[in-house]
Amino acid sequence: MLAAVTATRYVLPLREGGSLPGLVEADDLGTYVVKWRAAGQGVPVLAAEVVCGELARALALPVPALVTVDVAPDLAVGEPDQEVQELLRHSAGTNLGMDYLPGALDFSAHSADVDPELAGRVLWFDALVGNVDRSWRNPNMLFWHGRLQLIDHGAALTFHHHWPGAAAAVARPYDAAQHALVESHPDVAAADAALGPLVTRPLLERVLELVPDAWLRGPEEEPAATTRERYVVQLLARLDARPAWLPALVRAAADGSRGRSPAPRGQNRPGWLGPPPPPGVSQR
Numbered sequence: 595m596l597a598a599v600t601a602t603r604y605v606l607p608l609r610e611g612g613s614l615p616g617l618v619e620a621d622d623l624g625t626y627v628v629k630w631r632a633a634g635q636g637v638p639v640l641a642a643e644v645v646c647g648e649l650a651r652a653l654a655l656p657v658p659a660l661v662t663v664d665v666a667p668d669l670a671v672g673e674p675d676q677e678v679q680e681l682l683r684h685s686a687g688t689n690l691g692m693d694y695l696p697g698a699l700d701f702s703a704h705s706a707d708v709d710p711e712l713a714g715r716v717l718w719f720d721a722l723v724g725n726v727d728r729s730w731r732n733p734n735m736l737f738w739h740g741r742l743q744l745i746d747h748g749a750a751l752t753f754h755h756h757w758p759g760a761a762a763a764v765a766r767p768y769d770a771a772q773h774a775l776v777e778s779h780p781d782v783a784a785a786d787a788a789l790g791p792l793v794t795r796p797l798l799e800r801v802l803e804l805v806p807d808a809w810l811r812g813p814e815e816e817p818a819a820t821t822r823e824r825y826v827v828q829l830l831a832r833l834d835a836r837p838a839w840l841p842a843l844v845r846a847a848a849d850g851s852r853g854r855s856p857a858p859r860g861q862n863r864p865g866w867l868g869p870p871p872p873p874g875v876s877q878r
């Protein structure tokens with residue numbers, strides 16, 4: 595199980611997040627960014643946070659600690675915003691907390707600090723879990739104490755919103771063109787060689803055990819164990835289907851990196867210098 599804490603004070607809503615996550619203090623004296631179980635997309639979003647966050651951690655990708663946060667119905671009685679009040683009242687019970695990283699910096703200012711090895715691993719991981727929410731517009735990565743941190747995996751594992759369509763998602767190509775790290779020369783082939791063998795059935799079973807029963811939504815009220823097994827089977831099938839999505843990912847990484855390379859020789863020549871010399875002719 596994830597560590598369990600109880601919320602003691604609602605601090606404020608984080609309005610930059612679409613799901614209106616809240617900053618909360620807890621009885622372990624920690625401060626957490628809380629994703630509410632009553633927020634728009636429902637509890638599968640919380641399951642995605644746990645499955646992806648803990649799978650990433652097991653693959654040595656940096657993710658802040660995750661906990662369950664018990665919330666009393668009257669936690670935010672002093673909150674003036676009616677929308678937030680409602681959200682919290684309907685979220686009484688078990689919610690998801692991510693360790694708050696005070697003073698964390700936005701990804702955009704530090705994107706150049708991500709090396710190709712790490713960029714490749716993050717891109718490979720996002721393709722595996724189908725994370726559509728790590729674009730340059732909305733990177734969902736922070737820098738904290740000089741180190742990259744991955745946050746917000748709620749938009750991954752989209753298959754769990756509609757299990758009958760899950761089989762069709764197994765071999766689906768991953769659109770990496772807008773990914774925040776596609777220009778960081780991601781070494782996807784090395785990531786695949788390093789991380790592929792680590793994603794095993796026992797690991798996935800351990801990760802699924804961390805998801806509270808109440809956040810599992812299988813078809814027709816099936817037992818939680820059956821729903822957990824669906825995720826394990828789905829992710830193992832996605833891994834096995836790499837021949838269907840990996841080559842395109844490697845190509846996208848190469849194309850993305852090309853987009854950032856310096857302009858071809860001659861392109862920035864001032865007009866008065868005349869046309870560039872033919873290829874192979876030295877200018878010196």
Ligand SMILES: Nc1ncnc2c1ncn2[C@@H]1O[C@H](COP(=O)(O)OP(=O)(O)OP(=O)(O)O)[C@@H](O)[C@H]1O
Pocket residue numbers: 608610611612613614615627658692693694695696698727732734736745746748
């Ligand atoms: N652990 C954290 N430490 C510090 N700041 C955080 C943390 N988690 C989230 N934030 C801040 O809060 C914002 C919203 O969080 P997050 O992206 O998880 O919410 P969301 O509602 O899922 O967002 P989105 O609009 O991307 O769906 C982040 O962009 C970041 O600025």
Ligand SMILES: [Mg+2]
Pocket residue numbers: 611612732734746
């Ligand atoms: Mg976000």
